[in-house]
Amino acid sequence: MAQLDKWTETLARGIARSSSRRSLLAWLGGTLTGAAVLPVLPVSRAHAAGAPGAAGEARPPITSGDPQDPGDRTQCDYWRYCAIDGFLCTCCGGSVNACPPGTEMSPITWIGTCTNPVDKRAYIISYNDCCGVSSCGHCLCNRNEGDRPPVRPQSNNDYNWCLGTESSVYNCSTAVIVGVAPDRR
Amino acid sequence: MRSTRLRLVLAAGLASALVAQPLCAQPYPTPLAEEPIPNVLVLPERYPASWMIVHDFNFNALVDGRGVVVDTNAPTAPLKGWVQVAQFGNILHASTRPELYSAETYFSRLARGERTDVVTIWDKATLKPKGEILLPGGKRQQSVTYKNSFQFTNGERWALVSNFTPGQSVTVVDLENRKVLGDIELPGCALIYPTGERGFTTFCADGTMTSLVLDAEGKLASSVTSTPIHDIDNQPMFGMPALVGRTAWFVTYRGQLRGFDLSGQVAKEVGSGFTLGGADGGNPEWRPGGWQVIASSAAGHLYVLMNPAGREGSHKDGGTEVWVVDPAKKARIARIPLQGVGSSIELTREARPRLVVARVDSVIDVYDAVSGTFLHSLGNRVAFNPQTLTAVE
Secondary structure (H helix, E strand, O other): HHHHHHHHHHHHHHHHHHHHHHHHHHHHHOOOOOOOOOOOOOOOOHHHHHHEOOOOOOOOOOOOOOOOOOOOOOOOOOHOOOEEEEEEEHHOOOOOOOOOOOOOOOOOEEEEEEEEOOOOEEEEOOOEEOOOOOOOOEEEEEOOOOOOOOHHHHHHHOOOOOOOOOOOOEEEEEOOEEEOOOOHH | HHHHHHHHHHHHHHHHHHHHHHHHOOOOOOOOOOEEEEEEOOOHHHHHOOEEEEEEOOOOHHHHHHHEEEEOOOOOOOOOOOOOOOOEEEEEEEEOEEEEEEEEEOOOOOOOEEEEEEEEEEEOOOOOEEEEEEEEEOOOOOOOOOHHHHEEEEOOEEEEEEOOOEEEEEEEEEEEEEEEEEEOOOOEEEEEEHHHHHHHHEEOOOEEEEEEEEEOOOOEEEEEOOOOOOOOOOOOOOOOEEEOOOOEEEEEEEEOOEEEOOOOOOOOOEEEEOOOOOOOOOOOEEEEEOOOOEEOOOOEEEEEEEEEEOOOOOOOOOEEEEEEEEOOEEEEEEEEEEEEEEEEEEEEOOOOOOOEEEEEOEEEEEEEOOOOOOEEEOOOOOOOOEEEEEEOO
């Protein structure tokens, strides 16, 4: 599993450095059918809006402290969450780029491209799920720009991507920077 | 010591009650009847036409998903009972046998341990499990509930279960003899639309659809793949269609309606499809929105949940109106404004059908499907996350 993790990480960072989102998706769709790079737990924004643990719940903001990475990481409108779908790990004992203690980070992820509103760069964001502990239940967030039906898994956020982990039980989702899309800097 | 004190207290209380209210002044001379213990309710084997199966996806505890039996015509007590549909599960309601089936996943230590994928057979009257069929390989598809990842074929004698590892396949299950018949590999294809007597159609990532015929042993007998018919980029179809007879009506993210005849061995598109049209009030435009966004009536009318804030990425946001369409005339015949933002819709199969709307706030509302009149609400007392609705046929 560690090898798979490393392979996936290397793959994602390599892709991030060398391709745009469109070519990334085309590449994934063309070569990785049945393999391993894609999204997160699915949830409708509708439900996100109505659920007690929705991202709009009252809670103090958690920010990076870095003016180049602005925004409240407990809120669905934080820039890295442009294609996320699930409970935000920042509200679950983890952080924007780390899983909560006791979970296992999925090596298989959906990779989105989100624009940082301050430095205007397009970053490749890897939405690794955290698995093996029951639903976090806090800060449910779903954004569906570019989402397509399950017939195109690499563009669909309805699947549970706790695959390649010891348990497929979903807990929360991270949003990890793995690179910059070169043609959108 | 504690029990002695308790007895004294109870005795004192009883005595004071007797003193305070002598029997001659008791306005209720007969005490309430004793009640039997144990006492567990039982449902009818055939559910009334006002009932539905509501899949409670239960986001906040996905391991504890539920298939809730609901009387949509009983606002004071709509919840009749439920069965487990664990961990991204699916539920099927049989019309030929008094049984429900759930395709589900368990771990031996709740969220860890040994994984078990299983089709559980539930007695519709007692809601107790009466059997199970273990699914091999730990590969059952886990996703937000699409009814079309678990479907009947072969006259409800078999079920088809979607797998996703992310390699895609379908497991054929013999429900009558309670055994797995085998797997059909389906690289690049997703979801199951029962076709013909013993087979199904699936949509594929290259825009084609493939219709498969199964032999008597559940093995692949033949398959036919279409030319590309699905523009996944610009006119993607919602995954769950509404059935009018054996014609499956799909709606696209941008509001086109397309019918596919599934009665023969090979799915065939019916006509050329048509658009739902527009309306005032769209900002920027009306588009279908929600989860289970299209439903049908026995009369053959289609009902589509519509979002006035339609744009790229709005397709799961829910809708504020239901538009009624006559596919025979390719015309919209009514608009039904909703009490709140709906996420999933379904019609009962009652003589005068009711439109049931599961809202984003988990409230379920009921309308007269013919007039569009709001009838009553079931409140949010049925399910935490009413994801899909299935009418009792």
